[in-house]
Amino acid sequence: MGVKVSGARAVASCLDFSLSSKSIAGETQRKIQPKPEQRRHGTSLQVAHCLLRDSMVRRVAVIGAGVSGLASVKSCLDEGLEPTCFEKSEDIGGLWRYTDSTDSGRVSVYRSIITNTSKEMSCFSDFPCPEDFPSFLPHSLLLEYFRMYAQHFDLLRHIRFKTTALSVRKRPDFTTSGQWEVVTETDGIQESHIFDAVMVCTGHFQEPYLPLASFPGIDTHFKGQYIHSREYRDVEAFRGKRVLVIGIGNTGGDLSVELSRVAAKVFLSVRSSTWVFSRISDHGFPFDMVNTTRFNHFLDWLLPSALTKRIRFWKFNSWFNHKNYGLASTKSSNFKIIINEELPFCLLSGTVVLKPKVKAFTESSAVFEDGTEQNIDVVLFATGYIFSFPFLEESVRSLFDDNRSLYKRIFPPQLEKPTLAIIGLVQLTGSVMVGAEMQARWVTGIFAGWNKLPPTSRMMAEVSKKKPQVKRNPSERENLKMSFISYTDEIASCAGVKPNVLRLLLTDPRLALAVFFGPCSPYQYRLMGRGKWSGARDAILTQWQRTLKPLRTRVVDDPSDSWHWMYLLALPVALTAGLLLSKSPRLGWTLGAPQL
Numbered sequence: 001m002g003v004k005v006s007g008a009r010a011v012a013s014c015l016d017f018s019l020s021s022k023s024i025a026g027e028t029q030r031k032i033q034p035k036p037e038q039r040r041h042g043t044s045l046q047v048a049h050c051l052l053r054d055s056m057v058r059r060v061a062v063i064g065a066g067v068s069g070l071a072s073v074k075s076c077l078d079e080g081l082e083p084t085c086f087e088k089s090e091d092i093g094g095l096w097r098y099t100d101s102t103d104s105g106r107v108s109v110y111r112s113i114i115t116n117t118s119k120e121m122s123c124f125s126d127f128p129c130p131e132d133f134p135s136f137l138p139h140s141l142l143l144e145y146f147r148m149y150a151q152h153f154d155l156l157r158h159i160r161f162k163t164t165a166l167s168v169r170k171r172p173d174f175t176t177s178g179q180w181e182v183v184t185e186t187d188g189i190q191e192s193h194i195f196d197a198v199m200v201c202t203g204h205f206q207e208p209y210l211p212l213a214s215f216p217g218i219d220t221h222f223k224g225q226y227i228h229s230r231e232y233r234d235v236e237a238f239r240g241k242r243v244l245v246i247g248i249g250n251t252g253g254d255l256s257v258e259l260s261r262v263a264a265k266v267f268l269s270v271r272s273s274t275w276v277f278s279r280i281s282d283h284g285f286p287f288d289m290v291n292t293t294r295f296n297h298f299l300d301w302l303l304p305s306a307l308t309k310r311i312r313f314w315k316f317n318s319w320f321n322h323k324n325y326g327l328a329s330t331k332s333s334n335f336k337i338i339i340n341e342e343l344p345f346c347l348l349s350g351t352v353v354l355k356p357k358v359k360a361f362t363e364s365s366a367v368f369e370d371g372t373e374q375n376i377d378v379v380l381f382a383t384g385y386i387f388s389f390p391f392l393e394e395s396v397r398s399l400f401d402d403n404r405s406l407y408k409r410i411f412p413p414q415l416e417k418p419t420l421a422i423i424g425l426v427q428l429t430g431s432v433m434v435g436a437e438m439q440a441r442w443v444t445g446i447f448a449g450w451n452k453l454p455p456t457s458r459m460m461a462e463v464s465k466k467k468p469q470v471k472r473n474p475s476e477r478e479n480l481k482m483s484f485i486s487y488t489d490e491i492a493s494c495a496g497v498k499p500n501v502l503r504l505l506l507t508d509p510r511l512a513l514a515v516f517f518g519p520c521s522p523y524q525y526r527l528m529g530r531g532k533w534s535g536a537r538d539a540i541l542t543q544w545q546r547t548l549k550p551l552r553t554r555v556v557d558d559p560s561d562s563w564h565w566m567y568l569l570a571l572p573v574a575l576t577a578g579l580l581l582s583k584s585p586r587l588g589w590t591l592g593a594p595q596l
């Protein structure tokens, strides 16, 4: 999973040897740090505007009120900026606001969805999820949490609902002012506004990706139905049908499992090696809390990649052998992973049948690349989404055909003024929500004049270093995710809020160990720097309690609890060691030396 950062930089990044964020990010941090003015929740900087000497930005347009938009409005307020958020629907939550109808054309999750990142690893960094919420949330609870956040930080009054951003264009004096003209529409009435900066928070998943051209016969011969997963709400329309699901992303996996309970037969067509991982890790803890640690990230850097790959494959295959199930082989070069606890059992019980790529469709069947053929009533394309920003003026939109054209996946580097930021257009091995909040914090710091971007030439150089030379065929879209810790740390470094583990080790060893060996939860980015939150330490030290709390609905007293055993074992070991040392004070120093 890990994306490697090179050489000494990586060591510094893993171990936080770098006392300054400058070396990694290349950004210059301003020295003046105002005293944090603690809010009700103990966080948030309200920066007096008179302090923003060289910043031209005051009014910020935030487009979209999903998780990225909410984090952006909050970060603007923290920096003393004036956000106005335009949301085309009537409510917050973005794709997490489930509705039965798909008529509005809005992308929303399906009814049965459960988050695949845990609450402790996905929450806003200064607002932990309620402790009685389960670790993995259905859409209703996640939306409830967003509502709590919006209410707590009084964000709603900055949002204009049922207002669509129709166009975002540079002002004629953009090269000096950096300003944008935003045209919006509310109830058929258009309005034009001038903003000093724009944060685009319209999400990664706006338009269904329906690659019909790759499926000969689907439009010309096939008499059955086909739909994209965006239209899917629940199983009803599929009862008793023979269904072919195309694509094994998280959606393809989830929907195959769900449909297997009511459909006559479910086939899942897969074109690339896929490893299946469970949300439940060792001892039943959430997988992301167990695996996404700075220690593991450090090991990833330290050990040869061939070895880490082997360890990973061994771990994946220790649950079930992916080759036997036709899913992935240890020879495959990619690490595409989906999260699904039930799919292996569906395969084992035959309620979902894996098939290779479809070669063509006939009137009533799908012919697969291995020559086999199956009668099919409905084809469900779980082929993912594409992003688009139709409201951005063409000259700006054309600057980024994929998110790798953006500096740090946020800023179009060619703009004369860095007053346009794309938030949430990133795919991570961990929570996108945490990544988006981190981006919003850094961006608003730049708008407010506390952080600066490097010169255009440096940004362009970094972008072209990271972007592949050859443009790929859209049907071979890369599903590349970046390492969660690498990316969030990189942005946190730019913002000057990356935790310094070595410094913590000297000042607060207990916390340092929790930060290094424990889950890399978002609170870590509130321990120091701008936006420091006084509750961050406690949130880190109590994250496991909040994880277990919702399971304590029936408490079992188990004397075999491993910790008790450890205490019991520790006592005799300590007594024996003490005895030996008292008998021979030099023993401790001579162990291992030849006995005379």
Ligand SMILES: Cc1cc2nc3c(=O)[nH]c(=O)nc-3n(C[C@H](O)[C@H](O)[C@H](O)COP(=O)(O)OP(=O)(O)OC[C@H]3O[C@@H](n4cnc5c(N)ncnc54)[C@H](O)[C@@H]3O)c2cc1C
Residues within 6 Å of the ligand: 063, 064, 065, 066, 067, 068, 069, 086, 087, 088, 089, 092, 093, 094, 095, 096, 106, 109, 110, 113, 114, 115, 116, 117, 122, 163, 164, 165, 166, 201, 202, 203, 204, 205, 391, 423, 424, 430, 431, 432, 433, 434, 436
């Ligand atoms: C099915 C699914 C499951 C996922 N599960 C997880 C998970 O478990 N954990 C995780 O971290 N991430 C997950 N993700 C990633 C997901 O992208 C983030 O969780 C997050 O919801 C993205 O929020 P966003 O605000 O960037 O975009 P969205 O939630 O898409 O919000 C965009 C908002 O912009 C509004 N908008 C769009 N255009 C305009 C316009 N022109 N004018 C005004 N408003 C506009 C939309 O109405 C919408 O409200 C999942 C994604 C999908 C598709």
Ligand SMILES: NC(=O)c1ccc[n+]([C@@H]2O[C@H](COP(=O)([O-])OP(=O)(O)OC[C@H]3O[C@@H](n4cnc5c(N)ncnc54)[C@H](OP(=O)(O)O)[C@@H]3O)[C@@H](O)[C@H]2O)c1
Residues within 6 Å of the ligand: 113, 114, 115, 116, 117, 211, 214, 229, 246, 247, 248, 249, 250, 251, 252, 254, 271, 272, 336, 382, 383, 384, 385, 475, 476, 477, 478, 479
């Ligand atoms: N529970 C959850 O939290 C949950 C549930 C669902 C989705 N999600 C998230 O939502 C986002 C979208 O997920 P998604 O599963 O809808 O999309 P996705 O991750 O983009 O997966 C799309 C799938 O379609 C396949 N595909 C694309 N084009 C194809 C073609 N021409 N022929 C055959 N196969 C093709 C891809 O294969 P390749 O891999 O070979 O490209 C891939 O398997 C992801 O971030 C995902 O993590 C989360």
